[in-house]
Amino acid sequence: MSTPPREDRRGRAKRPALKPVPDGPPGRRRPALGRMGLLAVPLIAALLGGIVWINVAKLNVTAQTGAVLEQSRAVESDNVRLQGQLEQRNSQVIDDAQARLGMVPAPNDQVVRLRAPAAAGP
Numbered sequence: 001m002s003t004p005p006r007e008d009r010r011g012r013a014k015r016p017a018l019k020p021v022p023d024g025p026p027g028r029r030r031p032a033l034g035r036m037g038l039l040a041v042p043l044i045a046a047l048l049g050g051i052v053w054i055n056v057a058k059l060n061v062t063a064q065t066g067a068v069l070e071q072s073r074a075v076e077s078d079n080v081r082l083q084g085q086l087e088q089r090n091s092q093v094i095d096d097a098q099a100r101l102g103m104v105p106a107p108n109d110q111v112v113r114l115r116a117p118a119a120a121g122p
Helices: 033-101
Strands: none
Touching: none
């Protein structure tokens, strides 16, 4: 003789409790979430640390590049200033040579270029 199933408040028959079915083969357990967290946290920290290191290195390179560009501009402006001084000094020397010595520059078609003979070796 079997006993009739019990009824819940709504008048429906209660079903027997279901047993959980294991996912994998018997005797093997899934790794616990805690163990995976112990591996994942340092891995993520290392990745983020690498990203930060790369960004800091990139900022240093950018700063160094800016410094080099600034030095380059300073050298170029010095060259322009020195070129102006050289031209001014050159014109002063030419003016002095004309005034004191009566020298005048020769026209380009009358300039003769000479070559020195090769020196005899020892």
